[in-house]
Amino acid sequence: MPELSDRVGEVIEASTTEFVAECYELYELPPLGSLVSVGDTSLEMFGIVYHATTASVEPGRRPIARGKDEASEEEIYKSSPQLEKLLRSEFNALVVGHGGGEAIYQYLPPKPARIHSFVYLCPSERVKEFSQSFDFLNLLLNTSLPVSVEELVAATLRQMSQAQEDKQTFLKAAGRELAVLLSSEFSRLRAILGRIVPEDG
Amino acid sequence: MALDLSKIVTQVAAMAARLRASSRERRERLEHALAVLTSQDDIGRLREKINASRTTWLVAGLVDGLDKCYPAPPVPADFTVIASDGSHIDVDRHRSTRCYLINIGSVTLHYGTNPGAVLDSLPRLYAGDEDLVIAAPGQRGREQPIEGALLGIKRGVDECRHLVELAVAVPANNPTLALLDGSLILWNLEAYADFVAEELLDNGFLTCLEELSKLGQEKRLTLASYISFPRSTDVINTLRVAVCPRETVDSDRCPACETRECDSLAGVRDRELFTSLLEPGERSSLFISSSKIQQRYGAHQVHFFYLRVDAEVARIEIPQWVAADEDLLSLTHTLVLDQCQRGHGYPVSLSEAHEKAVVTGADAENFWRLVEASLVEEHLPVTGSAKNRSKRTRWV
Numbered sequence: 001m002p003e004l005s006d007r008v009g010e011v012i013e014a015s016t017t018e019f020v021a022e023c024y025e026l027y028e029l030p031p032l033g034s035l036v037s038v039g040d041t042s043l044e045m046f047g048i049v050y051h052a053t054t055a056s057v058e059p060g061r062r063p064i065a066r067g068k069d070e071a072s073e074e075e076i077y078k079s080s081p082q083l084e085k086l087l088r089s090e091f092n093a094l095v096v097g098h099g100g101g102e103a104i105y106q107y108l109p110p111k112p113a114r115i116h117s118f119v120y121l122c123p124s125e126r127v128k129e130f131s132q133s134f135d136f137l138n139l140l141l142n143t144s145l146p147v148s149v150e151e152l153v154a155a156t157l158r159q160m161s162q163a164q165e166d167k168q169t170f171l172k173a174a175g176r177e178l179a180v181l182l183s184s185e186f187s188r189l190r191a192i193l194g195r196i197v198p199e200d201g
Numbered sequence: 202m203a204l205d206l207s208k209i210v211t212q213v214a215a216m217a218a219r220l221r222a223s224s225r226e227r228r229e230r231l232e233h234a235l236a237v238l239t240s241q242d243d244i245g246r247l248r249e250k251i252n253a254s255r256t257t258w259l260v261a262g263l264v265d266g267l268d269k270c271y272p273a274p275p276v277p278a279d280f281t282v283i284a285s286d287g288s289h290i291d292v293d294r295h296r297s298t299r300c301y302l303i304n305i306g307s308v309t310l311h312y313g314t315n316p317g318a319v320l321d322s323l324p325r326l327y328a329g330d331e332d333l334v335i336a337a338p339g340q341r342g343r344e345q346p347i348e349g350a351l352l353g354i355k356r357g358v359d360e361c362r363h364l365v366e367l368a369v370a371v372p373a374n375n376p377t378l379a380l381l382d383g384s385l386i387l388w389n390l391e392a393y394a395d396f397v398a399e400e401l402l403d404n405g406f407l408t409c410l411e412e413l414s415k416l417g418q419e420k421r422l423t424l425a426s427y428i429s430f431p432r433s434t435d436v437i438n439t440l441r442v443a444v445c446p447r448e449t450v451d452s453d454r455c456p457a458c459e460t461r462e463c464d465s466l467a468g469v470r471d472r473e474l475f476t477s478l479l480e481p482g483e484r485s486s487l488f489i490s491s492s493k494i495q496q497r498y499g500a501h502q503v504h505f506f507y508l509r510v511d512a513e514v515a516r517i518e519i520p521q522w523v524a525a526d527e528d529l530l531s532l533t534h535t536l537v538l539d540q541c542q543r544g545h546g547y548p549v550s551l552s553e554a555h556e557k558a559v560v561t562g563a564d565a566e567n568f569w570r571l572v573e574a575s576l577v578e579e580h581l582p583v584t585g586s587a588k589n590r591s592k593r594t595r596w597v
Contacts, residue, residue, distance in 0.1 A: 080543060081316040082553050
């Protein structure tokens with residue numbers, strides 16, 4: 001069962017291929033490319049965060065510049081405490097698999113997520129279990145998104161590598177998988193590989 | 202096209218030209234008014250003259266003079282502002298069901314060490330027989346339907362009732378400003394029978410003020426209402442009394458007056474006067490409203506002052522228990538000003554309460570659709586007026 005502390009938001013829009021979730025706390029967004037899950041252990045759905053926005057709750061009310069006379073950005077939020085209630089952070093996740101019990105299937109689930117389902121950031125153990133297979137890469141590479149798919153694939157692999165004991169081995173294995181999937185698209189492959197060099201090495 | 206703007210262009214231009222022609226005269230009147238305001242040396246005598254005068258126009262009573270300017274005291278480090286505002290869907294006699302809806306928006310804002318905000322809205326449907334009319338106690342058949350202007354007044358009472366609930370919930374350690382939009386003086390109740398004022402004012406609004414005043418004994422709580430761009434002329438009328446050469450002013454005798462000294466002040470509004478007198482952030486002297494309905498207010502008799510917020514002058518109304526307490530008066534001045542500065546000219550708590558309360562035309566339409574759908578579910582007739590149908594289904 002996911003931990004309450006890992007709960008990052010709630011589904012407010014859902015389709016077969018993706019869902020949109022609203023964060024409980026302003027700016028408390030899961031990172032780009034992180035693995036999130038919806039539902040419980042009997043029917044769990046996995047998503048990769050591919051896009052996030054923070055904007056006014058009401059479409060007709062745009063934020064205005066407020067900090068001219070403030071010493072810091074933090075002061076703006078302190079002197080206008082209502083801002084926390086008038087702005088909201090949302091993120092979109094691409095559905096990349098689902099699970100039931102121990103099994104994880106890296107293909108689309110039979111039904112979309114339910115509205116108001118809780119969204120959890122997968123803990124390292126779950127990320128490790130999920131990333132034992134790279135089948136999800138095929139789903140990612142064949143999607144049309146408002147962000148570059150290469151950026152997303154690279155961000156996902158970087159995020160997943162954080163959960164592995166041996167990041168290098170994991171990234172090399174992912175690179176080999178990508179080389180097969182993108183055998184005829186060298187420039188795309190290069191764009192991804194160039195972005196998954198471990199930041200500490 | 203319903204309104205042909207091309208047909209009124211020349212009328213609008215003529216109006217602008219008329220205003221331009223009279224602008225010099227208005228400026229001269231304003232300068233004269235300022236001179237009269239600042240030259241009243243014997244306030245005691247003027248106060249007596251005001252008390253003795255009988256006028257149909259509202260004359261501001263005096264407390265601490267006429268032309269005082271008070272700078273804003275420092276803002277406390279930690280404080281709370283609570284505010285409520287309302288919106289309603291009126292009874293529509295062309296609809297099949299007689300009911301109305303009041304939506305109250307409420308805001309609690311904590312500033313200082315532990316900043317925070319609670320924004321909420323509370324819609325309530327009124328459809329019971331007792332909700333739709335105010336009945337005269339002990340007089341069968343004598344009743345006043347709640348709709349139109351009276352519904353507006355009832356909404357004001359609900360706003361204040363909600364403010365009491367917010368005030369009960371705020372922690373006692375923080376100084377708190379409770380803020381309402383508009384006037385504390387429910388003067389339009391004067392047009393209704395006594396039992397209506399008894400229900401809405403004595404048993405409604407004034408009861409809420411009483412509760413707030415009691416809470417004020419436990420907490421450092423002050424109450425004010427905010428009127429943006431006020432049209433009032435109470436202080437100008439005081440100056441009219443001041444310039445009148447007669448010992449006692451009686452407006453019944455004004456038509457026979459030949460000298461008409463007070464005409465030199467005509468057309469000037471209080472806000473213009475105080476825009477010239479006050480520096481940004483300053484408040485005016487304290488005045489007492491002489492509205493007839495005030496006779497019912499007792500310990501909550503409404504006082505007011507003008508506050509210069511950057512570009513405009515607002516009228517701030519406060520009950521007597523705030524006016525008489527130097528500390529609460531200063532707190533009101535500084536916190537209302539602070540709210541305006543945070544809200545770019547208008548109290549941020551009131552604008553957020555309004556945002557939570559507002560019911561748009563589309564919301565009202567959805568509401569009526571929901572009502573009608575629920576009636577259909579219950580197999581009840583949903584026939585509205587032919588006029589309403591004709592408005593909704595337009596044809597050529």
